[in-house]
Amino acid sequence: MSWSSAWLDRQRNFIGLTLDFLMRKKGKHAALFLVYALIVFLLSSVLFFTHAVKKEASLILAGAPEIILQRLVAGRHDLMPEEAIAKVSSITGVASVTGRLWGYYYDTVFRANYTLMVPQDFQYGEGKVVIGQGVSRSSIVSEGGMMPLKAHDGTIVTLTVQEILPSDSELISSDLILVSEKDFRHIFGIQKGLMTDLAVSVRNPKEIATVAAKIKKMIPDSRPITRSEILRTYDAIFNWRGGIMLLILSGCVIAFMIFSWDKASGLSADEKKEIGILKATGWETSDVILLKFWEGMVISLGSFLVGVVLAYLHVFFTSSVLFSPVLKGWSVLYPEFRLVPFIDAYQMVAIFCLTVLPYTAATIIPAWKTANTDPDAVMRT
Secondary structure (H helix, E strand, O other): OOHHHHHHHHHHHHHHHHHHHHHHOHHHHHHHHHHHHHHHHHHHHHHHHHHHHHHHHHHHHOOOOOEEEEEEEOOEEEOEEOOHHHHHHOOOOEEEEEEEEEEEEEEOOOOEEEEEEEOOOOOOOOOEEEEOHHHHHHHOOOOOOEEEEEOOOOOEEEEEEEEEOOHHHHHHHOOEEEOOHHHHHHHHOOOOOEEOEEEEEEOOHHHHHHHHHHHHHHOOOEEEEEHHHHHHHHHHHHHHHHHHHHHHOHHHHHHHHHHHHHHHOOOOHHHHHHHHHHHHOOOOHHHHHHHHHHHHHHHHHHHHHHHHHHHHHHHHHOOOOOOHHHHOOOOOOOOOOOOOOOOOHHHHHHHHHHHHHHHHHHHHHHHHHHHOOOHHHHHHO
């Protein structure tokens, strides 16, 4: 028999003994397993959701304008005059400049905030709208239905729903209403020649910061916002939301740490007697440590795998139903979407190191201390 086969047989025998020891107190170990798996599940769910949403946002924003130009008046976002398009277009390095019309509308009936936007190629014309899935659910309207909106002067603008945006885009379109330019200006009272902001495209991506500085110098009351700044903002938002959830779950983590510390502080009298008997029957200290290692690994690794799998199903198949009110961030129009599974090695290693290694070490250390004690002294305690 080769050395590797003998080693594998030895490990298999130890695993069999470990399972036998665990089954002797299956109630205690089953409760421990469930609590352990729950902690892994909660931590993994938060990390998976936060990372997947940030990844989704980065993919979506990859097609965003290199620079968004806003006008500031008294430190607040104000409307941009259309004449600024010609000024910005004259700057070297600018490929194109497009004026955008968008704004927020509060529906007093359904108490929901909508985002109204005028697309560049709106094909339906006046009196027609395209709405997101969240708007459809909130206002209880479907294709062909009527959607009344109150304009700035108190008049009611009745719009016909021509299309509901697909659920695949719900992450960014849940609260979206697409309207014609004329309807938009009527609802908000925005005169011709004024835009919400400008979308600036830059020829060379390496010159985005330079072009933004030139725009700021040419139009002092403007605020250029680069795509990289938007990405950093999204990262900060979801890191903050994920941090809030981890803070809420910190009680579970602290309880687990206390449990691990208590485990490391010593073994129970029955466990010490078992080790004393094993030593008295000829077991080496290394054998006892290996047995306890496998005991810790069976519980911790099993709980880790169960918790991670349940977290994966929770986040990517149920849209993180437990944490969505905190992590998604909409007050009324919660988007219903299924994230594309995205898990990297860093996440798995982080969860593994936070959960599996501490418990395994807490199992081995007291066993090593007891195994180095005289068997007679151990069994008399």
